[in-house]
Amino acid sequence: MKLGIQLALAAVGLAALATLPLWASPVIIQFGTSALILAVLAQGWNIIGGYTGYSSFGNSVFYGLGGYGVAIGMVQFQWPFAAGLALGIALALAFALLIGLPVLRLRGHYFAIATLGLAVVMTAIVSNIEIAGRNIGLIMPLVRGDTWFYEGSLALLAATTLTIAWISRSRFGFGLIAIRENEGAASVMGINTTLYKVLAFALASVFTAIAGGIHAYWITFLDPESAFDIGLNVKMIIMAVFGGPGTVFGPILGAFVLSAISEILASKLTSLASIFFGIVIVVAVVFMPRGFADLVRRFRQTRWRYFQENIRAHSV
Amino acid sequence: MAAILEARNVTKRYHGLVAINDVSFALERGEILGLIGPNGAGKTTLINLISGTQPPTVGSIVFEGAPIDGVPAYRRSRLGIGRTFQIMRPFPGLTVLDNVAVGALFGSAGGAGKLSEAQEQARRWLAFVGLEKRVDQRADALGGPDRKRLELAKALAQRPKLLLLDEVMAGLNHVEIEEVIEVIKKVRAEGISILVIEHVMKAIQSLSDRLIVIHHGEKLAEGKPGEVLTDTRVVEAYLGRRRV
Numbered sequence: 027m028k029l030g031i032q033l034a035l036a037a038v039g040l041a042a043l044a045t046l047p048l049w050a051s052p053v054i055i056q057f058g059t060s061a062l063i064l065a066v067l068a069q070g071w072n073i074i075g076g077y078t079g080y081s082s083f084g085n086s087v088f089y090g091l092g093g094y095g096v097a098i099g100m101v102q103f104q105w106p107f108a109a110g111l112a113l114g115i116a117l118a119l120a121f122a123l124l125i126g127l128p129v130l131r132l133r134g135h136y137f138a139i140a141t142l143g144l145a146v147v148m149t150a151i152v153s154n155i156e157i158a159g160r161n162i163g164l165i166m167p168l169v170r171g172d173t174w175f176y177e178g179s180l181a182l183l184a185a186t187t188l189t190i191a192w193i194s195r196s197r198f199g200f201g202l203i204a205i206r207e208n209e210g211a212a213s214v215m216g217i218n219t220t221l222y223k224v225l226a227f228a229l230a231s232v233f234t235a236i237a238g239g240i241h242a243y244w245i246t247f248l249d250p251e252s253a254f255d256i257g258l259n260v261k262m263i264i265m266a267v268f269g270g271p272g273t274v275f276g277p278i279l280g281a282f283v284l285s286a287i288s289e290i291l292a293s294k295l296t297s298l299a300s301i302f303f304g305i306v307i308v309v310a311v312v313f314m315p316r317g318f319a320d321l322v323r324r325f326r327q328t329r330w331r332y333f334q335e336n337i338r339a340h341s342v
Numbered sequence: 343m344a345a346i347l348e349a350r351n352v353t354k355r356y357h358g359l360v361a362i363n364d365v366s367f368a369l370e371r372g373e374i375l376g377l378i379g380p381n382g383a384g385k386t387t388l389i390n391l392i393s394g395t396q397p398p399t400v401g402s403i404v405f406e407g408a409p410i411d412g413v414p415a416y417r418r419s420r421l422g423i424g425r426t427f428q429i430m431r432p433f434p435g436l437t438v439l440d441n442v443a444v445g446a447l448f449g450s451a452g453g454a455g456k457l458s459e460a461q462e463q464a465r466r467w468l469a470f471v472g473l474e475k476r477v478d479q480r481a482d483a484l485g486g487p488d489r490k491r492l493e494l495a496k497a498l499a500q501r502p503k504l505l506l507l508d509e510v511m512a513g514l515n516h517v518e519i520e521e522v523i524e525v526i527k528k529v530r531a532e533g534i535s536i537l538v539i540e541h542v543m544k545a546i547q548s549l550s551d552r553l554i555v556i557h558h559g560e561k562l563a564e565g566k567p568g569e570v571l572t573d574t575r576v577v578e579a580y581l582g583r584r585r586v
Contacts, residue, residue, distance in 0.1 A: 197447045197455075197457070200440070200443065200447055200457070201448065203433070203435075204433055204444045207435055208431045210395065211427065211431035211432075213414075214395060214418075214424075215419055215444055215445050215449075215496065216420045216445075216500060218416045219416065
């Protein structure tokens with residue numbers, strides 16, 4: 027399918043989703059909000075992990091910094107939400123540049139390992155900062171209804187996805203993809219790989235921080251443990267990879283489908299839910315390792331052979 | 343004729359091992375210069391030093407009259423130095439067309455501004471190397487000979503002034519070698535200077551204006567193909583000393 031048609035379909039989907047608060051129950055709206063925020067996180071990870079090929083475990087730090095920007099701005103300085111969000115974005119951007127410049131020189135798994143510790147480090151640091159409420163956390167004023175957060179998250183997801191659609195067709199995006207496919211060849215073909223990787227990391231940090239800011243304001247409470255949660259980072263990766271990393275819409279699909287599955291499992295099975303969720307992930311990785319988007323693209327040609335081929339590819 | 347590329351007393355050491363030892367040469371504009379030598383002689387190392395993927399330990403690389411030491415690989419490519427890899431490095435997940443489009447987007451003089459423009463240029467380069475029928479295939483679906491052509495098209499799409507070819511004929515059969523030779527001659531006709539590493543002696547003999555022989559990292563001989571290949575030192579390097 028051409029990108030234009032996909033975007034047109036997405037616009038219809040967006041309009042339909044925007045009407046949700048008019049007819050759905052509060053529970054559905056709340057579920058929708060958290061699914062939308064997870065979709066933004068999966069898309070943010072998609073920029074650095076999916077398109078550039080650098081599996082980042084540092085995205086949850088961007089999320090936490092976005093949240094702390096909002097919390098510190100609103101609680102300590104009595105700023106409006108937007109000003110706090112700007113502070114959060116600035117913090118996340120500064121972190122992306124500061125950490126990205128040295129760490130993005132590491133290739134492949136070493137980058138993933140180097141970013142793995144960042145969330146833990148940030149938890150320890152923020153727990154000792156007075157203005158961030160130390161390890162007790164900060165409580166924000168509750169002023170907005172659920173609809174505001176839902177529509178805000180939807181708008182953010184639309185903006186993130188448009189940016190990724192642009193990336194997928196732009197010179198910048200081709201540079202990122204070339205880095206993912208073969209970094210050595212990319213550099214002798216005239217791509218400033220260090221600059222491109224840092225820009226991708228920074229772009230991911232902006233969207234992830236905004237999502238963190240919206241989420242913190244929605245929950246009205248933020249502490250270091252929940253802000254810098256490595257589990258959330260794992261979730262972003264699973265959703266992006268499940269849906270299809272390096273595609274424009276795959277990670278959204280992954281976030282929606284997995285959010286729904288985990289919600290249903292949690293309400294039906296409670297304590298066993300995470301086991302079944304794990305089984306879903308394993309089955310998905312075995313049968314469609316290139317994600318849902320690849321399945322949708324190729325299933326019409328290959329039919330059920332698609333799964334056979336993937337299983338055979340594992341055994342080689 | 344002014345030299346487009348000069349190597350001045352270039353040495354590359356890896357800890358104790360001397361891979362390139364005090365090599366100097368010049369490549370004239372519009373020339374095809376052949377670089378030959380036994381396995382492990384340091385040919386690919388020399389190409390790495392010129393394209394900037396490795397820095398020389400001592401010495402200087404001069405491109406179009408200006409030293410380019412300290413200029414990173416990506417900017418050398420924009421200055422007009424294109425290369426292929428002996429161990430081919432396509433972007434496996436991209437189509438053949440998009441592989442070449444990357445070259446067009448980021449080539450010398452800023453490259454193509456828009457993707458559609460870059461893909462248009464890529465189509466022309468793929469036709470140039472004879473790969474026009476494979477544009478929509480994924481690069482990792484290509485066989486050996488076609489991968490060589492793709493390597494060449496990617497490098498050409500950058501519109502280089504100097505092209506470094508690292509064994510583009512290795513593993514090809516006679517017919518394919520003839521085809522690649524024709525392509526390289528066409529490239530030269532476009533005004534591109536070429537440094538070519540090759541093991542296929544017949545090919546490099548008919549292709550090169552001049553030859554340089556490298557052995558154990560040192561320049562052994564330099565001159566017209568006919569003279570160089572009958573030089574006793576060169577024959578010894580390849581075949582060993584004759585024992586009577």
